[in-house]
Amino acid sequence: MSPLTVTELAAWTGFLRLHQRLARELDAELEQAHGLSLGDYDVLTQLESADGHRLRMADLADAVLLTRSGLTRLVDRLQHRGLVERVKCSSDQRGMHAQLTEEGLARLHAARPTHLAGVRRGFLDELSQDETRALADLWARLGA
Amino acid sequence: MSPLTVTELAAWTGFLRLHQRLARELDAELEQAHGLSLGDYDVLTQLESADGHRLRMADLADAVLLTRSGLTRLVDRLQHRGLVERVKCSSDQRGMHAQLTEEGLARLHAARPTHLAGVRRGFLDELSQDETRALADLWARLGA
DNA sequence: CCCTGGTAGTTGCGCGATCAACGACCTGCT
DNA sequence: AGCAGGTCGTTGATCGCGCAACTACCAGGG
Numbered sequence: 070m071s072p073l074t075v076t077e078l079a080a081w082t083g084f085l086r087l088h089q090r091l092a093r094e095l096d097a098e099l100e101q102a103h104g105l106s107l108g109d110y111d112v113l114t115q116l117e118s119a120d121g122h123r124l125r126m127a128d129l130a131d132a133v134l135l136t137r138s139g140l141t142r143l144v145d146r147l148q149h150r151g152l153v154e155r156v157k158c159s160s161d162q163r164g165m166h167a168q169l170t171e172e173g174l175a176r177l178h179a180a181r182p183t184h185l186a187g188v189r190r191g192f193l194d195e196l197s198q199d200e201t202r203a204l205a206d207l208w209a210r211l212g213a
Numbered sequence: 214m215s216p217l218t219v220t221e222l223a224a225w226t227g228f229l230r231l232h233q234r235l236a237r238e239l240d241a242e243l244e245q246a247h248g249l250s251l252g253d254y255d256v257l258t259q260l261e262s263a264d265g266h267r268l269r270m271a272d273l274a275d276a277v278l279l280t281r282s283g284l285t286r287l288v289d290r291l292q293h294r295g296l297v298e299r300v301k302c303s304s305d306q307r308g309m310h311a312q313l314t315e316e317g318l319a320r321l322h323a324a325r326p327t328h329l330a331g332v333r334r335g336f337l338d339e340l341s342q343d344e345t346r347a348l349a350d351l352w353a354r355l356g357a
Numbered sequence: 358c359c360c361t362g363g364t365a366g367t368t369g370c371g372c373g374a375t376c377a378a379c380g381a382c383c384t385g386c387t
Numbered sequence: 388a389g390c391a392g393g394t395c396g397t398t399g400a401t402c403g404c405g406c407a408a409c410t411a412c413c414a415g416g417g
Binding site: 270281282285305306308309 | 367368
Binding site for chain 3: 106108135136138139142146161163164
């Protein structure tokens with residue numbers, strides 16, 4: 070396996086470093102301002118955009134890239150705080166829906182400006198429109 | 214705060230999702246093939262490229278974006294496995310160097326092909342040369 | 358000289374995530 | 388009908404990390 074060129078290395082490690090830095094910054098900011106972790110925010114957002122503000126546990130886990138067990142506990146915490154509730158699935162007795170509550174929606178809306186500002190400040194603001202589109206296309210390609 | 218455009222959203226979430234997926238894939242692969250986590254590999258690599266294969270704890274922590282406490286324990290584990298050793302700093306009685314051992318270097322070299330193959334397969338192979346350069350430049354700009 | 362403010366590294370604690378194992382349930386085949 | 392194999396969500400155990408507190412040490416000013 071031939072070594073990476075300097076440019077390749079920079080393209081890869083820059084990706085890693087930026088993610089680590091940004092994830093920590095934005096998480097801290099959101100936690101401090103609204104008591105939500107990035108994971109909380111991610112789950113809430115997925116639920117908001119889902120039909121009826123509810124999602125099957127497994128689908129939600131896939132959407133936020135957590136294991137099922139990781140999601141179980143994250144939903145536990147959100148439920149305990151009243152931001153989400155569990156609803157039995159009618160068509161499958163094993164299944165559960167995670168359902169956004171009124172309060173969950175409100176908290177999400179309250180937190181959104183903070184988070185969007187952070188994402189812009191740390192990421193989008195540095196990108197031209199062309200670059201933004203190029204990145205979006207690139208991630209789509211890499212996801213397939 | 215105005216909402217994100219679809220493209221902006223894709224540029225951001227794609228970044229997040231790709232990182233989560235890749236980090237998990239590459240970590241599992243490296244763990245299974247060589248018993249090293251990505252964090253282990255990262256530390257070993259930093260030490261390899263450092264002068265005398267050694268680095269002050271604080272500098273190493275900065276290089277791999279861990280807190281000092283996180284690094285202390287990571288080095289604990291590596292030391293326990295004989296891949297790294299701690300050396301007192303001569304110029305500062307508080308200071309410690311993390312120093313790569315022979316075995317640590319060997320393990321790193323053994324693991325490198327696996328890791329490079331994974332990075333290429335999941336990331337670099339999908340990029341044209343121009344894109345690779347553009348990304349490297351972009352990360353550099355975002356780092357400042 | 359010492360004393361104050363700051364830095365280096367380690368530690369106790371708590372959190373959040375994974376993995377493996379489990380019970381409950383579904384589905385298709387015989 | 389009954390069983391085999393797979394899926395859904397949860398749980399117990401464990402791990403790695405950050406935060407805050409701590410000790411040891413450094414450096415500069417009175």
